[in-house]
Amino acid sequence: MDTNHRCDRSSKEPSALERGDRAAYESITEALHECEARYEALVELQTDYICRFLPDGTLTFVNSAYCRYAGKQGHESIGTQVLHWLEPTDRQAWQKQLRSVSPA
Structure with a gap:
């Protein structure tokens, strides 16, 4: 097995895939918070x-x-x-x- 191309995971820097997942998670979380705020405002202001x-x-x-x-x-x-x-x-x-x- 060729070990010359193995990824060095000793760095704490996230991979491109991990950064993409985090960005998607943060985007979804932000959208959820915005939706909850709109819902709460609608219900509470009634x-x-x-x-x-x-x-x-x-x-x-x-x-x-x-x-x-x-x-x-x-x-x-x-x-x-x-x-x-x-x-x-x-x-x-x-x-x-x-x-x-x-x-x-």
């Missing part, structure tokens, strides 16, 4: 309540408008039930409706 919850009604996300209405910080609402906003007589109908549009 005056409408926006929340995300699990099929059982457990809140996993609330926006600022929701927090203002609830009189709580976001972290205080996360993990609580969205169902507490509904009258007890309406909860079953709401859950049935939710099951009809949620994946099994």
Whole structure:
């Protein structure tokens, strides 16, 4: 085997391939951060309540408008039930409706 053409990897300088991968990674990461910032601005600037919850009604996300209405910080609402906003007589109908549009 000819060892005269072996790459010397003792240098800490990244190869062209590694530099290309890093550039692609940094580009993708920057684009992701920009997308997240646009999404956050859109959601947080809404005056409408926006929340995300699990099929059982457990809140996993609330926006600022929701927090203002609830009189709580976001972290205080996360993990609580969205169902507490509904009258007890309406909860079953709401859950049935939710099951009809949620994946099994």
